[in-house]
Amino acid sequence: MASTRASARLAEVAPVFAALGDQTRLRLIARLSSEGPQSISRLADGAKVTRQAITKHLRALEGVGLARSSRAGRERIWELRAKRLNTAEHYLEQISNQWDAVINRLRAFVESEE
Numbered sequence: 001m002a003s004t005r006a007s008a009r010l011a012e013v014a015p016v017f018a019a020l021g022d023q024t025r026l027r028l029i030a031r032l033s034s035e036g037p038q039s040i041s042r043l044a045d046g047a048k049v050t051r052q053a054i055t056k057h058l059r060a061l062e063g064v065g066l067a068r069s070s071r072a073g074r075e076r077i078w079e080l081r082a083k084r085l086n087t088a089e090h091y092l093e094q095i096s097n098q099w100d101a102v103i104n105r106l107r108a109f110v111e112s113e114e
Helices: 002-020 023-035 040-042 051-063 082-112
Strands: 067-072 077-080
Touching: 002 023, 002 051, 002 082, 023 040, 023 051, 023 067, 023 077, 023 082, 040 051, 051 067
Parallel strands: none
Antiparallel strands: 067 077
16 A cells, blocks of 8 residues: 555656756756746746747646746746645655665664674
């Protein structure tokens, strides 16, 4: 049962990790996180890729629930959806806690052998 739940959680967060595995998308997430909602024009300023590439990456982020857009006049404004990042963070915390437990058991075993 726990294995089934863990598999379901992994299936839920795997697309998020895959999306964040791209350096351009990770930079976009960082900018949206630190600078707030922005237009594609603003996101493309200083980028080493075209506006079309930025749009493609934003749509990939939107597809996994990390970003969303809305219209503001003639522009499309993109913003971070932090809830999906929180889901991924929670999954990583669970893995970290499991490793901490394993290390503590190993430490206790080694110390009991002394």
